[in-house]
Amino acid sequence: MAEEITIKVGFGDHFRDLTVRLQDGDIAPWQPDQQLDVVGKRLPRLDAVAKVTGTAKFAQDQNPAGMIHGRILRSPHPNADIRSVDLSAAKAMPGVRAVLTVPEVFEDSSARFAGAEIAAIAADTEQQADAAMRAIQVEYDIKDFCVTIDTSMEDGAPQVGRGDQKNVQRVSPRSRGRRRGGNANPGADQQVLDRMAAREKEVSALLAASDVVVEGTFRTQVQTHAPFETHGAVCSWEDGQLVCWASTQATFGFRGELTSNWGQVKASECRVLSEYVGGGFGSKFSAGREGVIGALLAKEAGVPVKMMLDRSGEQTSAGNRPDALQKMRMGVNKDGVIQALQIRSWGTPGSGTGGAGAHNDGIYKLGEVDKVEYGVRTNCGGARAHRAPGWPQGSFALEQMMDMAAHSLDGIDPIEFRKKNDDHPIRVAEYDIAKERIGWNKARVRGGASNICTGVGIASNLWFSAGGGGASALVRISKDGSVEIRNGAQDIGTGTRTVMGMVAAEELGIPLDMVSTRIGDTNDPQGPMSGGSTTIGTLTPAARLAAHYAKKELLAVVADRKGWDPTDLDIRKARVIRNDGSDTGLSFHDACQLMDDDAIEVLKARPRRNYAGFSDTNAGVQAAEVEVDMETGVVRVKKVVAVADAGKLINPMTAESQVRGGVIQGVSYALTERRIMDRHKGRMLNDDLENYKILGSLDCPEIDVVLVDVYNGKSNTQVMGLGEPPIVATAAAVANAVADAIGTRVFEIPITPKKVLEAIASKKAPDPGGKKKGARL
Amino acid sequence: MDKKPEEPPEGVSRRHFLKGAGAAAAAVSVAQLPSEVQGSNGTEDEPTILGPGPVPIQLRINGVDGQTEAAPSTTLLDLLRDHQGLTGAKRVCDRGSCGACTVLLDGRTVDSCSMLAIDAVGSEITTVEGIGTPENLSDLQQAFIEKDALQCGFCTPGMVVSCTALLKENPSPDREQIRRGISGNICRCGTYQNIIEAVEHVSRKGGK
Ligand code: FES
Ligand code: FES
Numbered sequence: 013m014a015e016e017i018t019i020k021v022g023f024g025d026h027f028r029d030l031t032v033r034l035q036d037g038d039i040a041p042w043q044p045d046q047q048l049d050v051v052g053k054r055l056p057r058l059d060a061v062a063k064v065t066g067t068a069k070f071a072q073d074q075n076p077a078g079m080i081h082g083r084i085l086r087s088p089h090p091n092a093d094i095r096s097v098d099l100s101a102a103k104a105m106p107g108v109r110a111v112l113t114v115p116e117v118f119e120d121s122s123a124r125f126a127g128a129e130i131a132a133i134a135a136d137t138e139q140q141a142d143a144a145m146r147a148i149q150v151e152y153d154i155k156d157f158c159v160t161i162d163t164s165m166e167d168g169a170p171q172v173g174r175g176d177q178k179n180v181q182r183v184s185p186r187s188r189g190r191r192r193g194g195n196a197n198p199g200a201d202q203q204v205l206d207r208m209a210a211r212e213k214e215v216s217a218l219l220a221a222s223d224v225v226v227e228g229t230f231r232t233q234v235q236t237h238a239p240f241e242t243h244g245a246v247c248s249w250e251d252g253q254l255v256c257w258a259s260t261q262a263t264f265g266f267r268g269e270l271t272s273n274w275g276q277v278k279a280s281e282c283r284v285l286s287e288y289v290g291g292g293f294g295s296k297f298s299a300g301r302e303g304v305i306g307a308l309l310a311k312e313a314g315v316p317v318k319m320m321l322d323r324s325g326e327q328t329s330a331g332n333r334p335d336a337l338q339k340m341r342m343g344v345n346k347d348g349v350i351q352a353l354q355i356r357s358w359g360t361p362g363s364g365t366g367g368a369g370a371h372n373d374g375i376y377k378l379g380e381v382d383k384v385e386y387g388v389r390t391n392c393g394g395a396r397a398h399r400a401p402g403w404p405q406g407s408f409a410l411e412q413m414m415d416m417a418a419h420s421l422d423g424i425d426p427i428e429f430r431k432k433n434d435d436h437p438i439r440v441a442e443y444d445i446a447k448e449r450i451g452w453n454k455a456r457v458r459g460g461a462s463n464i465c466t467g468v469g470i471a472s473n474l475w476f477s478a479g480g481g482g483a484s485a486l487v488r489i490s491k492d493g494s495v496e497i498r499n500g501a502q503d504i505g506t507g508t509r510t511v512m513g514m515v516a517a518e519e520l521g522i523p524l525d526m527v528s529t530r531i532g533d534t535n536d537p538q539g540p541m542s543g544g545s546t547t548i549g550t551l552t553p554a555a556r557l558a559a560h561y562a563k564k565e566l567l568a569v570v571a572d573r574k575g576w577d578p579t580d581l582d583i584r585k586a587r588v589i590r591n592d593g594s595d596t597g598l599s600f601h602d603a604c605q606l607m608d609d610d611a612i613e614v615l616k617a618r619p620r621r622n623y624a625g626f627s628d629t630n631a632g633v634q635a636a637e638v639e640v641d642m643e644t645g646v647v648r649v650k651k652v653v654a655v656a657d658a659g660k661l662i663n664p665m666t667a668e669s670q671v672r673g674g675v676i677q678g679v680s681y682a683l684t685e686r687r688i689m690d691r692h693k694g695r696m697l698n699d700d701l702e703n704y705k706i707l708g709s710l711d712c713p714e715i716d717v718v719l720v721d722v723y724n725g726k727s728n729t730q731v732m733g734l735g736e737p738p739i740v741a742t743a744a745a746v747a748n749a750v751a752d753a754i755g756t757r758v759f760e761i762p763i764t765p766k767k768v769l770e771a772i773a774s775k776k777a778p779d780p781g782g783k784k785k786g787a788r789l
Numbered sequence: 790m791d792k793k794p795e796e797p798p799e800g801v802s803r804r805h806f807l808k809g810a811g812a813a814a815a816a817v818s819v820a821q822l823p824s825e826v827q828g829s830n831g832t833e834d835e836p837t838i839l840g841p842g843p844v845p846i847q848l849r850i851n852g853v854d855g856q857t858e859a860a861p862s863t864t865l866l867d868l869l870r871d872h873q874g875l876t877g878a879k880r881v882c883d884r885g886s887c888g889a890c891t892v893l894l895d896g897r898t899v900d901s902c903s904m905l906a907i908d909a910v911g912s913e914i915t916t917v918e919g920i921g922t923p924e925n926l927s928d929l930q931q932a933f934i935e936k937d938a939l940q941c942g943f944c945t946p947g948m949v950v951s952c953t954a955l956l957k958e959n960p961s962p963d964r965e966q967i968r969r970g971i972s973g974n975i976c977r978c979g980t981y982q983n984i985i986e987a988v989e990h991v992s993r994k995g996g997k
Pocket of ligand 2 (some may be wrong): 975977
């Protein structure tokens with residue numbers, strides 16, 4: 013019984029009609045002329061009180077009776093095979109209650125980075141566990157290693173992997189006939205190679221025919237996620253059921269790994285609890301070895317085990333944003349239209365298998381693109397999804413190419429150039445907001461007595477985050493007037509809990525403080541992982557539907573008792589009203605009292621598919637203003653304007669926080685963060701928070717967030733996520749601003765004073781070919 | 790260690806205590822200790838070897854005196870979290886780099902991960918739990934909530950403690966002073982600007 017409706021989609025003064033066929037009992041999205049009482053309001057987070065008073069209990073804060081402490085022994089060698097692990101002495105140490113070895117549990121006898129797990133111990137105290145770790149005897153077969161892309165790509169470089177795994181492997185276009193992380197089947201791959209050759213020829217011809225060609229080589233560094241709460245869990249076996257208080261961004265995924273027949277734990281029942289999670293940024297999708305180890309140690313010890321990583325383990329083994337080396341050539345015609353782009357890029361998944369790609373051709377109309385990308389194995393901790401995986405590194409390169417191309421065409425302003433090559437329906441309106449608020453046209457400071465030069469730069473975001481199927485919510489309205497909404501997914505700091513509660517409150521017609529929310533418990537209805545910025549896009553339509561049908565049931569009770577027409581009733585501001593807006597004299601509470609049963613409970617799943625909507629993607633534009641000290645090379649980001657959209661905004665305050673957070677991580681990525689590997693020992697030198705530099709309050713710019721509210725019509729809440737998009741453009745905007753300030757370009761992040769001074773010093777050197785005389789970079 | 794320590798005055802000050810401990814040199818053999826942490830066989834003449842086993846440690850936390858048994862090597866952070874159930878202060882870097890474990894010692898901020906619990910004997914310790922409770926929030930905590938000065942919330946207790954100390958020292962700090970005041974606290978989620986706004990809000994209203 014699909015119902016067809018016509019809705020308005022769009023934003024600002026860009027609205028149009030769209031006909032939508034509602035599916036699976038879905039309801040119409042909120043419309044622009046509709047008065048909303050809760051949605052769209054700046055409301056404090058529901059868990060804020062617990063967080064500011066220190067009463068919020070994270071996984072790290074759990075302390076079940078009898079709990080002991082787990083520790084993981086890690087390889088000091090970057091590339092070794094484990095010959096043997098002798099635990100006998102360690103087992104005899106005081107307080108030790110459980111031990112295991114990685115070769116036995118994970119059937120993996122290779123340590124391919126310094127920090128790889130070797131064995132684990134649980135003891136009564138952390139000190140006892142540490143002491144026992146020192147008594148573990150490991151024999152290694154030590155091999156040569158590579159810890160940088162450059163060394164790994166050299167001819168005759170030591171092999172990072174095992175078997176016939178090559179160090180350098182093409183990841184895009186995809187090889188044919190590749191199996192289990194191995195190399196391509198040469199025969200089946202030939203077709204791909206032929207197509208690549210044809211593409212290269214075609215794009216080379218287009219480049220040759222373009223009026224101007226610009227080229228550049230860009231490097232980005234490895235960034236670690238460094239969530240404040242480390243990975244891990246407190247694991248406890250209670251009557252055969254495994255209970256894990258886990259620091260995870262995927263409660264259900266965590267449970268799945270521990271109950272799967274393919275896993276190492278194979279718990280018949282498992283409950284994962286994650287009411288509060290101290291950050292994740294993409295690194296906490298899997299239970300990880302630490303999760304498995306915690307569960308197994310707890311089983312052997314017969315008491316709960318706290319198995320949280322220490323900071324060093326976190327920094328070395330729990331994921332990172334891979335580095336990238338990107339070479340680009342862009343052909344542009346005098347009219348400012350991009351003709352073609354050639355990209356060769358390399359990134360390292362570390363000793364892992366995937367995720368090393370850079371999204372460097374996803375924004376703008378780039379003409380014909382010839383892109384070939386390679387993954388380069390290194391003996392370093394494996395890469396993981398990291399807030400907009402691949403995008404900030406891709407944007408850093410592409411956006412600088414955009415500026416270089418604009419500057420090579422006399423008189424084209426970088427923003428006008430972008431507009432010419434951009435057809436995103438939302439972004440086209442966002443450029444001017446960013447331009448005005450950053451003061452794009454105001455005069456730049458150029459040295460003088462203070463040696464300070466200022467500059468501004470611009471870059472764009474793109475994201476795909478309307479969510480999808482896979483979430484249900486349970487709404488319970490009790491006779492005493494209390495309302496509860498439950499979903500088992502987690503809130504990693506993004507505000508998911510609050511947004512879920514707000515959507516339910518809006519639909520039920522009651523204020524937010526009348527709704528209690530329960531999250532982070534796999535005994536509750538299925539919820540999404542916090543990934544791809546799809547969490548609330550996936551979750552809120554289910555929350556709204558459950559609330560809608562619960563309200564309907566309540567109103568049916570009222571209509572039945574009072575002899576009213578149920579279709580004439582609604583609830584608004586906690587009052588039962590008629591369709592004409594008149595009050596029935598009943599409050600929400602009165603209505604609940606009319607129930608025969610103790611409670612109304614409605615469990616609803618959201619439709620699996622989204623509607624066509626206004627736009628499949630979020631856009632966004634960021635502009636940065638920097639000050640560079642020409643004498644010292646120190647860059648200070650003064651201000652970032654972040655224009656962001658995320659479909660319909662449920663809570664502009666938490667949305668703004670997401671954007672600010674993304675920008676700060678982006679500035680941190682642009683200026684200070686970097687994993688440093690010791691080339692001689694192959695170890696991470698800054699596996700801490702002292703030398704791994706995260707941007708602090710003194711270096712944090714002023715961030716001006718402008719949110720664009722978009723009725724995108726993709727679901728009944730029209731929500732898009734916002735965790736990832738705001739980090740995409742920041743480093744690129746900063747880099748463009750630095751180039752504007754110093755009159756030459758830094759092609760590598762982090763933009764350290766040394767690199768700035770080198771760039772200034774080399775400015776006097778003759779221009780490399782391809783650029784016109786007098787053109788700025 | 791043959792140097793006879795001075796007579797400890799009533800309620801040994803931390804400074805005096807540290808002086809004594811310095812004279813004893815070795816990390817776990819502490820020459821001069823306040824009576825609360827002296828081993829049972831401790832006398833004034835003989836230096837007392839503490840540990841490695843648990844010793845009684847008497848601390849004043851959030852205005853309440855209490856006694857705990859813990860190894861003398863226990864950090865103040867671990868004592869608060871593991872022995873007192875005060876899990877507001879967090880262990881994040883465990884070496885004084887991030888401020889997530891910040892507590893007040895006689896009104897001044899310290900990284901509780903980087904000091905021993907026995908070094909806090911005789912001092913007034915205030916943790917985030919002592920600054921305000923869900924039923925009785927401090928003005929600053931209220932402002933944190935209103936300005937959304939928290940995301941994942943893991944750095945938040947440390948931030949609340951640092952900002953409380955800052956406002957006590959300087960009730961009307963300017964932006965630069967606030968930035969400086971929280972520069973020992975890192976936030977991975979990026980809440981700095983909201984925190985600055987929260988502190989400004991309190992200072993404008995003359996609260997604490
Ligand atoms: S945990 Fe104490 S300063 Fe980081
Ligand atoms: S709120 Fe997550 S670290 Fe600060």
